[in-house]
Amino acid sequence: MCFSSSASFVVAAALLPVGVASVRYCRQAQRSDLLPLALSPLFFSVQQALEGVVWLGLAPGGAAALVRPAALAYLFFAYAFWLAWFPWCALRLNQQPRPGLRHRLLQIALVLGLLVGAGLWLPLLLDGALIEPVVVNGSLNYTTTLLADRWISLGFGSTLYGMVIIAPLLLSRSGRLRGFAGSLLVLFLLSHLSFSYAFTSVWCLFSALLSGSLYWILRDPEPVVLVA
Structure with missing residues (x-):
């Protein structure tokens, strides 16, 4: 599977109108509780744009000086923000x-x-x-x-990472949102098993593409709330 700066920038551009429409819907429906979900496509758009910059910097004759700053900003989302x-x-x-x-369990997850x-991102910030x-x-x-790395195996660390992100969304009463979370899980496993050499990049791209469905999910006629 081959990705490129063009793929990253196209995904970033495509997610912008989805995010804007999602935020607008939340405001019109007066559902401030849905606003974080509605903002997610916009954040994924920023992350994919940053990866596009990394691709450009790594290209022959590219601006190599941009690679590590863009990668650090990209990994802020991948290693810290989404968690x-x-x-x-x-x-x-x-x-x-x-x-x-x-x-309380959700507070613990947060x-x-x-x-x-x-723990994942700050050391990278301190030492590029x-x-x-x-x-x-x-x-x-x-x-x-x-x-x-020296204390926690990759398998255990990846499992914990995926659980913290995915498990809270599986508690929703919305079948669409549970489907979104289940799809995240499938993409997580696919990326981990088939693209372990580039897990972070591949899973984040797949997740960004999936976030394009959030506008449809937010408009679910079933209550988009957690199971009581």
Whole structure:
């Protein structure tokens, strides 16, 4: 499978109107609890645009000086932002008069996402030499040196990463949103098993494409809230 700067920029451009339409719908419907989900395509658009810059910098004669800054910004989303964002989206949907066990579990997921994200990304921010993006089999491999590499296996770390992002959304009463979460899980497994050499780039691209369905999901006639 081959990706390129063109693919990244096309996806980024395509997601912009989806994100704008999603935010507009939330405002018109007065559903502020849906706003985090509605903003997700816009954030994916920014992330894909950043990957496009990484591709351009790695191209022969490209602006090599842009590679690591763009990769660092891209990995902010991949390693930190999404780990906290999707638990936060689920928390905003959990509008219970008396927060119960599920609300507390979502809060734990959010805190875990923040901690794991900080542990993954902050060392890269402090030392840019820990990032070395390379092209492998036509895809980007964001080669990174992480603090947890010596203590946590890749399989366990990836499983925890996927659970923090996906599990909170599976609690929704909306069949469409549960389908979105299930699709994220399938894409996670596909990317991990078939594109392990470029997992971060491939899964984020697949997830960005899937986020284009969020406008349709937000308009689900079933309540887009968490199961009571």
